[in-house]
Amino acid sequence: MKPEIVWMIAGMAVVTYIPRMLPFVLFKGKELPAFLQGILKNVPYATLGALIFPGIFFIQEDIWYGILGAAAAFIAAFLGANIIVVILGAIAVLSVYSYFF
Amino acid sequence: MSEMILQKSATEFRRGFQSGISIGIGYFPVAITFGLLAKTTGLSIGETLLMSLAVYAGAAQYMSLSLLALGTGIFEIILSTFIVNIRHFLMSASLNEKTEDDKPFVKALYAFGITDETFSVAAVKEGTISTGYMFGLNLVAYASWGIFSGVGFLIGSSLPQTLQESMSVALYAMFIGLLVPSMKKSMKVVFLAVLAACFNIIFMSTELLSSGWAIVLSTLLSAIIVEMIVTMRHKERGSGHEA
Structure with missing residues (x-):
């Protein structure tokens, strides 16, 4: 292993761990003002929206690839499918799509 | 009494483990591709595994590879890693409102496993989040990321292209699968x-x-x-x- 790569990885590891760890150590939880707690409770759903869009459009050069995958996952999830079925279903639909196009 | 507590945490660990399986599947193509790219960028198998196990953050790891290939300095790579991963602060702060009380060092330990995916799965779960659940969840996700980074380095190039392409949707499908049930409610x-x-x-x-x-x-x-x-x-x- 090259020393400069190891140093780089060590630096990356430290700056990645600190933001993950600090809130758990700094805040005890549930002592923040109600409005702030409300915002933190909203964070998961807002994050999911931002994690899905626009990223899913660009998983392949063909934008329809992402749109089709999103639609397949959305329909499966809406019908109440288990999360693993949602994932495998989207993969299956895209496998068929790329086989034909 | 202590046996009951032990039994409860074993059940919670198993629950977390089960919820983690979807992440394990989702990480498969992303980690395989990372291993493959790391090899093409000129990293050794040891460096590739070290990065996946010590940094454990997909987007930042991908970015570091493209920056390395461009000849970017180490300091800039570390700085951009920090900028990309600062979002975890928000996720940890949000999750901290839902987790059960525990010793700070225990929380600091499972905090290492907070990723976009483990956060999303834990955050949409109903009720409070126990320590056992977090460890079970983290274990599957971490093992999948580490193992498949190595597998990708070794045999990634021999996987069929269509499968690799269609599996790139996996993590997004998981996010949609986590979001939609809450949207319906x-x-x-x-x-x-x-x-x-x-x-x-x-x-x-x-x-x-x-x-x-x-x-x-x-x-x-x-x-x-x-x-x-x-x-x-x-x-x-x-x-x-x-x-």
Whole structure:
């Protein structure tokens, strides 16, 4: 292993761990003002929206690839499918799509 | 008594493990591709595994490879890693409101496993989050990321191209699968997700912000705006009752 790569990885590891760890150590939880707690409770759903869009459009050069995958996952999830079925279903639909196009 | 507590935490660990399986599947193609790219960038198998096990953050790891290939300095790579991963601060702060009380060092230990995916799975789970659940969840996700990074390095190039392509949707499908059941139950969740998505699309398409900051800012804006609307409506309704 090259020393400069190891140093780089060590630096990356430290700056990645600190933001993950600090809130758990700094805040005890549930002592923040109600409005702030409300915002933190909203964070998961807002994050999911931002994690899905626009990223899913660009998983392949063909934008329809992402749109089709999103639609397949959305329909499966809406019908109440288990999360693993949602994932495998989207993969299956895209496998068929790329086989034909 | 202590046996009961032990049994409870074993059940919680197993629950976390089961919820983690979808992440394990989702990480497969991403980790395989990372291993393969690391090899093409000139990293050794040891360096590749060390990065996946010590940094454990997909987007930042991909970015470091392309920066290395461009000949970027180590300090800039570490700085951009920090910027991309600062979003985890928000996720940990949010999750901390839902986790059961425990010793700070125990929380600091499972905090290492907070990723976009483990956070999402734990955050949409009903009720409080136990320590056992977090460890079970983290274990599957971490093992999948580490093992498949190595597998990708060794045999990634021999996997069929169509399979690799279609599996690139896996993590997004998982996010959709986590979001939709909550959307069906609450209009508020729909607004939160759609608003954050719109902000992120604007930030990304105008290239005003790096992807890490774009996610942080769109999440915060959406979470704050929706909370303000909810609070205002409550107040209106409250004063309506009084009148």
